[in-house]
Amino acid sequence: MNANTNTINAVFRNHVVPNEQSSKRAGRPIFVDMEVCDLTFPANTKTKATFPAHEPEPNATRESVAAGGGVVTYAMLYNQQYLAFKDGNTQPLSGTPLSEAPFLMEGKRRELIALNVKTVEQLASLDGTPLKQLGMGGRELKNQAKAYLDNAAGSADITNLAAEVAALRQQLAEERSLRQEYMTNAADERTRPTLDPDGNPPTDEAPANLDEEDDLEPVVPPTEAEIDAMDDAALKEYIAKETGSRPKGNPSHTTLLAAAKELALV
Template structure:
């Protein structure tokens, strides 16, 4: 089960929660750490949802059960981010960071990040109200992001072929050297 990582930013963290029963027994405040998942959405600074990390995610669980699977938690759905959180590492973004987009000026990058748009894929996927949040020129930014992604996917084959040619050239040179050594 994969989350649509192009439209959701998932970040895990510890949240301190009062433990009412333990507090009553101890006669003093007792708190426990709870792992939670904060979800934010690109170009929507007003909506943020926080859920316990090990609570079932309703949509993913419904799809999983329909396919014969089981319950899917937020930690399972956004597993890469959750594992990075558990290891104490920076939680990864899925996609191309805006810092890699050559068509964006630094001011526009910062503006997009402030709007929770963190990857080129998220920018390219914006539509409707979230796209309007970008203001004038928002459609052009979306189109530039899509063109960048289309161009990059087209050049991926060329890059792979170039690396294969380089490896074969190196192998051929090694075989020539061995043959000359043998003779």
């Protein structure tokens, strides 16, 4: 049982149970509240399991102990739901609610919820007997759910890439500005006349050659094809050469390509 598979519905509640020892001592019925976790399964309305919230969950505990950890209770395994229960809030679903699925009509959405299918991830994960419980068209619904999740993941990748490129562009712009400021200050220092002991410039000092760098050969930036052929190390070296600093962090190859092409204006 893995809380990350998005295939189990976990809901916590208080369950009233009799306390036999206290009842005997008091001579009247005594009840106590016990926090429990109800587990239901998508496309399976006949199976429901209830466990004490702070009892070890066998599979998660076995994996944790094997990795050198300790006991994992149901409250720990489904911690988001448990914390919401303790705060008196609606317990969140683990995944994307069916209400966010544009490919579902309201009638079909309600049918799925009645079958304990509450998220797009659960619908996409159905197979075998649970999938058959959806009846005719169930396979198509599963495929639509998978396509929706795949498209969403692709959009997220594009968004993340754009954010990475924007961050690197900002870094390069700042470093380019600092380098330009340094070069300007250095040029001013070179052209400032040398003063004599009285604070006056010598009359015979030759004027500074402001165009001494004009004789240098212009640097030809790499072509788009040449940039595409670079590996990550070569891209970082080129960016460092152009900006005076290597890219921070560990940007992806695509991000490095975009930054290098921007520097080369290709």
